[in-house]
Amino acid sequence: MKEYRLDCLGEACPIPLIKAEKKMETMAVSDVLIVMIDHSCAMKNVPEWARKQGHNVDIEEVGDGEWEVIIEKVK
């Protein structure tokens, strides 16, 4: 199981979503991706997209207006 971090701080939506989508494609099953975001819209659409794809998702608010979305690839 590998862990990747994706720095999307300062990037407006939908850039974090597209970056996460591209990164997930290159990852193996059970790898974990941590997307760092500070755009409130991405905080909604990144987890929503990942959940609809069937992955395990967790959101951590690491600071005021800064989040880390943890996605575990399940398929």
Added chain:
Amino acid sequence: MSEKGVSKRKAKVSQIPYAIVLIVALGAFINFLYSKNPNIAVALIFGLGFGYILQRSRFCFTAAFRDLWLTGSTSLTRAVILAIALATVGFTVIKFKAFLAGAEVIPGNAHSIGAIGIPLILGGIMFGIGMVIAGGCASGTLMRVGEGFTMQMISLVFFVAGSLWGVHDMTFWSKLNVGVPRIFLPDTFGWAGALLIQALLLLGTYLAAIWWQKKKMGSTE
């Protein structure tokens, strides 16, 4: 799920004192506006309420039109359709009441029955490209400026600049709108017919949105 890679939560400074100061200051400001012109005070209260709901619900008009193509998700698209449906009911009541009272000009119709012409199409395309690049439409950009997102402060500056530029060239654009249709549905189909057509169109779009998401994502959530 392992969370070892997650950053430690940064020390948080309580923002509640600032919120209290802000609310008191806003209250005083609204009171001041009310003494000058009650309508402006009411408009400010509605604006604050709208902004609050927009921020808390993460409602995003840009995503409503963009996510269709990007991820296939239509949850925000359907939210916008529902919002239009609700607004239709409210606006119909206001307009129909004025119509029954024999108003010469139906409220809101004097300036906002838009001309369906080339400027509308060009503007729509330009706005659509711009809002996807900027990551927000007008309300979304304002909301995120309030949240402190730096990039969108730049968007706001150019949003204002672009609007002023548009107003500056308005005489040119108005020339392209001469003789194009301006349609107010109740004039064409009657009040009941207009309401029915609007409702059917919204229902049709809503069902199409569900079908689209099912096709693109395989879920209807």
